Amino acid sequence: MVRSLAQWTKTLSFPARISPNKGSKDNINIHQISPTITPTPSSNSLSKNNEINGIMNNNLSNNDVNQIYPDPESEKAIMSSVVYCIHHKEGCKWSDELRKLKGHLNTCKHDAIPCTSKCGAQIPRVLMEDHLKYTCPQRRTRCEFCNKEFSGHALENHVGNCGYEPLYCENKCGVKIARRHLSQHKTSDCSKRLLPCRYCAKEFVCDTLTAHHLKCGRVPVSCPNRCEANVLAREELEAHLKEECTVSVQSCSFKEAGCRFKGPRYNMDKHLEENCQQHLTMMCTMVSKQQHQITSLKSALSRLSLNYSGTLIWKISDFSAKMAEARNKEGMELVSPPFYTSQYGYKLQASLFPNGNGAGENTHISVYIKILPGEYDALLRWPFAHSVSFTLFDQSTCPEKACNIVESFIPDPTWKNFQRPSKEPDSLGFGFPKFVSHEMLKKRHFMKDDTMFIRVKVDPSKIVAV
Incomplete structure (x- = not known):
């Protein structure tokens, strides 16, 4: 920043006291006569600076000088005092008598002087060269881009607007181009400019547009079969070949049914018409095969769902309706899902007569167990000798108060019911005709939500199978 002479002039600093050889009386007089000059470097009084500047520039009249220094001896002592340059804080190392300060300031490189190009600025001598070269409004210099000559002030306005100044493209394509050609570059040559696809009208960066054309769905293509269709959009070609070509x-x-015919679409209707009977036969054959497959799958599914634990929990729901039906239909029997004593053990099935059977008819519920022909009967020991128990669960809300009904038996090896079954198993089996009376069903919670649960359990400790 350019400062005036008054701003550069600072309070004088004295390295030693004034006139050390003078007496104390003279020193007192000096301080009394010249209170405006102080040896303390911390004073910044503007009036003191102005007085010192006046002394240095001989602008004061003799009368004024006499008023400030009425005693010639005091004046001489003051002017002989050793002081630092007023610019010592800026780096000037000069120090000498006060009377020599003016002459020093005329050559001090830290002192401000008017610009030699008459721009009006006060510039320290040490900065004058840089000022004349770089910052003076009156300097003459050339633009580094267009090589035209300008004054300093005109160059400042010219910089940033020079048409020859190279600039990087704002689209970040990496190209550096003169300002006057930049606009045309961005609209015509820039590889990062946005361009619309001429097929789908969407905008893409210029250098990616070619890659987009390779997969654009609206690019026109011809049918590869050379049919009479006009040019198609690429995204419509698949549907055309599948449905229209x-x-x-x-x-x-009828390919899935076994027909091997292949031909152009226009011949398909004729083929279907001429081979109607053949297609019907194929479909019947296919349906038959599917029926066998369904039966096989059902069998496999039933095997996967079989119980191999030796214990069956049989849930009988809607019991009231079944009881009413049993009373109207003599000998009505409910059968459970089959279950095995083990994975390769005996195959069993429970049965229940809601209205009783034999001795329990019309008064009790009868339960039986029957042995069914199993897959592994040839490996098992006969007669069947496992103990079997039936349990009717009391569904009381308090398990501690529940009272289940349990009946069990050990098979008699002489009974025909426990011999190896034939393909036509015994129609009844073995069990308890009077398992539980109809009256007992009403006394406790054997029925809940019109549902009862019966457990049929084969005691594993009695297994004699291989």
Whole structure:
């Protein structure tokens, strides 16, 4: 920043006291006569600076000098005092008598002087060269880009607007180009400019547009079968070949049934018409095969769902309706899902007569167990000798107060019911005709939500199978 002479002039600093050889009386007089000059470097009084500047510039009249220094001896002592340069804080190392300060300031490189190019600025001598070269408004210099000559002030306005100044493209394409050509570059040559696809009208960066054309769905293409269709959009070609192209080779719609015909679409209707009976036969054959597959799958599914634990929990729901039906239909029997004593053990099935059977008819519920022909009967020991128990669960809300009904038996090896079953198993089996009376069912919580649970358990400790 350019400062005036008054701003550069600072309070004088004295390295030693004034006139050390003078007496104390003279020193007192000096301080009394010249209170405006102080040896303390911390004073910044503007009036003191102005007085010192006046002394240095001989602007004061003799009368004024006499008023400030009425005693010639005091004046001489003051002017002989050793002081630092007023610019010592800026780096000037000069120090000498006060009377020599003015002459020093005329050559001090830290002292401000008017610009030699008459721009009006006060510039320290040490900065004058840089000022004349770089910052003086009156300097003459050339633009580094267009090489035209300008004054300093005009160059400042010119910089940033020079048409020859190279600039990087704002689209970040990496190209550096003169300002006057930049606008045309961004609209015509820049590889990062946005361009619309001429097929789908979406905008893409210029250098990616070619890659987009390779997969654009709206690019026109011809049918590869050379049918009579006009040019198609790429995204419509697949649907055209599958549903519309007349010369497209297709398989017969009865392909899954065994028809091997392949031909152009325009021949398909004729083929279907001429081979109607053949297609019907194929479909019947296929349906038959599917029926066998369904039966096989059902069998496999039933095997996967079989119980191999030797214990069956049989849930009988809607018991009231079944009881009413049993009373109207003599000998009505409910059968459980089959279960095995083990994975390779005996195959069993429980049965229940809601209205009783034999001795329990019309008064009790009868339960039985029957042995069914199993897959592994040839490996098992006969007769069947496992103990069997039936349990009717009391569904009381308090388990401690529940009272289940349990009946069990050990098979008699002489009974026919426990011999190896034939393909036609015994129709009844073995069990308890009077398992539980109809009256007992009403006394406790054997029925809940019209549902009862019966457990049939084969005691594993009695297993004699291989």
